[in-house]
Amino acid sequence: MTRINAVVRKEFHHILRDTRSLMIVFAMPVMMIVFYGYAISFDIKQIDAGVVDFSATEWSRDLARAFANNRYFRIHEPPPGGDPIAQAEKKLRSGEWKEYIYIPADFGDRLAAGRSAEVGLVVDGSDSNTANLVYQYSQQIVMQYMLSMKNLEELIQIRTHFYFNPEAKSYIFFIPGLIAILLLMVSALLTSISITREKESGSIDLLFISPLKSREIILGKTVPYIFVALIAGVFILLFARFWFHIPFRGNLLVLLFFSLIYIFCGLAFGILVSTLASSQRMAMLGALLATLLPSIMLSGFIFPIDSMPVILQFFARLVPATYFLRIIRGVVVKGAELNHFLIDGGILLGMSLVLILAATGRFVRLRRGVR
Amino acid sequence: MSHANGTAPMIEVVDLTKTFGSFTAVDRISFTMGRGEIIGFLGPNGAGKTTTIKMIMGLLRISSGLVRVKGLDNRRHLPEIKRMVGYMSQKFSLYPLLTARQNVEFAAGIFRLPRSTVKVRLEELRGLIPAEMVNLKVEDIPPGIRQRVALFVCLLGDPEIILLDEPTSGVDPETRRRFWQEIYQLKKGGKTLMVTTHYLDEAEYADRILIINNGRLILEGEPGALRRAAGDASMEDLFRHAVGSS
Numbered sequence: 001m002t003r004i005n006a007v008v009r010k011e012f013h014h015i016l017r018d019t020r021s022l023m024i025v026f027a028m029p030v031m032m033i034v035f036y037g038y039a040i041s042f043d044i045k046q047i048d049a050g051v052v053d054f055s056a057t058e059w060s061r062d063l064a065r066a067f068a069n070n071r072y073f074r075i076h077e078p079p080p081g082g083d084p085i086a087q088a089e090k091k092l093r094s095g096e097w098k099e100y101i102y103i104p105a106d107f108g109d110r111l112a113a114g115r116s117a118e119v120g121l122v123v124d125g126s127d128s129n130t131a132n133l134v135y136q137y138s139q140q141i142v143m144q145y146m147l148s149m150k151n152l153e154e155l156i157q158i159r160t161h162f163y164f165n166p167e168a169k170s171y172i173f174f175i176p177g178l179i180a181i182l183l184l185m186v187s188a189l190l191t192s193i194s195i196t197r198e199k200e201s202g203s204i205d206l207l208f209i210s211p212l213k214s215r216e217i218i219l220g221k222t223v224p225y226i227f228v229a230l231i232a233g234v235f236i237l238l239f240a241r242f243w244f245h246i247p248f249r250g251n252l253l254v255l256l257f258f259s260l261i262y263i264f265c266g267l268a269f270g271i272l273v274s275t276l277a278s279s280q281r282m283a284m285l286g287a288l289l290a291t292l293l294p295s296i297m298l299s300g301f302i303f304p305i306d307s308m309p310v311i312l313q314f315f316a317r318l319v320p321a322t323y324f325l326r327i328i329r330g331v332v333v334k335g336a337e338l339n340h341f342l343i344d345g346g347i348l349l350g351m352s353l354v355l356i357l358a359a360t361g362r363f364v365r366l367r368r369g370v371r
Numbered sequence: 372m373s374h375a376n377g378t379a380p381m382i383e384v385v386d387l388t389k390t391f392g393s394f395t396a397v398d399r400i401s402f403t404m405g406r407g408e409i410i411g412f413l414g415p416n417g418a419g420k421t422t423t424i425k426m427i428m429g430l431l432r433i434s435s436g437l438v439r440v441k442g443l444d445n446r447r448h449l450p451e452i453k454r455m456v457g458y459m460s461q462k463f464s465l466y467p468l469l470t471a472r473q474n475v476e477f478a479a480g481i482f483r484l485p486r487s488t489v490k491v492r493l494e495e496l497r498g499l500i501p502a503e504m505v506n507l508k509v510e511d512i513p514p515g516i517r518q519r520v521a522l523f524v525c526l527l528g529d530p531e532i533i534l535l536d537e538p539t540s541g542v543d544p545e546t547r548r549r550f551w552q553e554i555y556q557l558k559k560g561g562k563t564l565m566v567t568t569h570y571l572d573e574a575e576y577a578d579r580i581l582i583i584n585n586g587r588l589i590l591e592g593e594p595g596a597l598r599r600a601a602g603d604a605s606m607e608d609l610f611r612h613a614v615g616s617s
Binding site for chain 1: 425428429430431432450453454456458460463464466467481482528
């Protein structure tokens with residue numbers, strides 16, 4: 001018993017002195033439940049949708065207003081110039097709209113004549129959960145519109161098209177998202193130990209006293225992993241394609257181009273973690289927690305960003321997976337093209353540069369003996 | 372203070388101090404190193420030898436005092452100083468998972484040695500260590516051979532000043548003797564060397580010794596002269612006496 005007591009006492013001393021582990025045990029769950037509790041919501045507010053109104057009558061404008069006045073929707077018109085249908089479909093493909101409401105040219109005339117008219121709901125079906133909610137909300141609005149005009153009851157027929165994933169298979173939506181999360185996690189993990197490993201072994205001193213510039217060391221440590229992570233990314237993608245039969249509708253080169261930027265961002269984050277952490281264990285834990293949790297909870301992987309409180313939407317915009325998720329889902333599921341994601345790609349590149357500069361700055365401080 | 376050839380000091384350390392919180396690891400030590408000198412830096416474990424070397428190399432921030440290398444303040448001219456000084460660390464000098472050849476190639480890359488020079492250096496490496504060890508991972512090479520590779524790598528940038536922190540730690544007496552022969556060759560080639568060691572017999576090889584204890588410099592001088600002044604005491608007695616009375 002005395003010997004067990006000795007071991008117990010020694011362990012308590014360790015626990016109490018390892019404040020970082022204590023933080024993880026106590027502070028982290030509290031922080032997570034407060035932070036992510038707000039993110040967990042499948043409700044959708046502020047759905048971006050378009051109205052393509054070929055009828056241009058009082059009837060069709062009333063219907064468009066019914067959508068616009070509803071709190072679930074943010075209604076837009078197709079950009080001017082060109083075929084409005086083609087423009088609307090481009091918006092669906094790029095992910096800017098979740099739906100467009102198609103009002104045919106004879107809509108107003110038929111209703112005025114007391115005959116039945118059709119309205120089309122073209123829904124982005126890539127995310128089957130969101131698509132179903134969008135459809136239900138839209139159907140409700142059309143019904144309410146009919147009820148509000150007493151003489152229209154049951155005169156409007158709704159025709160619905162689910163684009164990109166007509167069979168509503170949820171894995172077609174989730175697996176590309178999973179690839180985005182895994183790619184970020186793998187990239188960050190790869191570099192997270194690269195500097196801490198040298199700190200632990202003492203080899204960091206060799207680099208510190210070498211004529212190498214700090215930025216040369218940081219870039220030299222990042223570049224090899226770009227290839228490793230890219231190969232891992234291609235492997236995951238091929239696995240998803242051939243094992244889960246995920247359709248690949250877009251251009252592989254476009255996806256590889258954005259993947260390269262995204263991987264660089266993950267690696268840069270890993271390097272930054274590596275300069276901050278004191279041990280390889282802490283670095284790996286830090287890289288895992290900092291990439292995995294925000295990517296799952298805030299990137300739109302499960303919960304729609306638009307339904308989150310504004311403050312969480314702000315944090316969601318700081319998560320690299322938020323941008324790549326849109327890209328990979330767009331390219332893989334919807335066949336979107338390079339020009340649809342130039343802003344997302346630009347933001348990822350900007351994030352990568354900020355992270356790599358921060359890592360270099362931190363490395364310079366370490367090198368000057370500021371530990 | 373006189374130096375081996377009477378020229379300006381290669382390294383000048385003035386009132387160098389390092390504190391960690393309330394603990395003073397190095398306490399106002401001052402010394403100089405002349406061109407072509409071998410300085411033996413002695414002291415018990417934890418005396419402050421490595422901390423001093425790390426401050427000279429800019430690996431630790433100086434709490435107070437100053438270090439000048441060939442007249443350049445190391446807080447302002449570290450990049451230039453790094454090109455002049457080679458450092459072989461006590462803890463780590465080679466990447467254990469790389470082969471001896473790959474370690475040499477890595478260091479050659481850092482110093483931007485031309486391809487033709489690297490080829491020559493690799494030939495020299497083959498002459499320095501058994502050929503079968505050139506392509507062996509460093510962790511699989513015996514400590515004595517590893518030491519020679521580490522020194523070889525340290526010299527790739529052709530530094531004028533070489534700081535060797537416990538270079539002979541953990542190797543057999545014959546390897547230590549051969550190592551010191553190499554150090555003499557370097558001195559002949561005009562290099563200035565500081566060697567920290569806790570092997571007192573090695574102190575005899577140095578032109579001058581510095582004994583440090585509890586962060587303070589307690590004895591400095593030419594080994595033979597110091598022993599004669601202490602009544603022909605052995606180096607061990609000299610050391611024990613200096614440390615005991617500090």
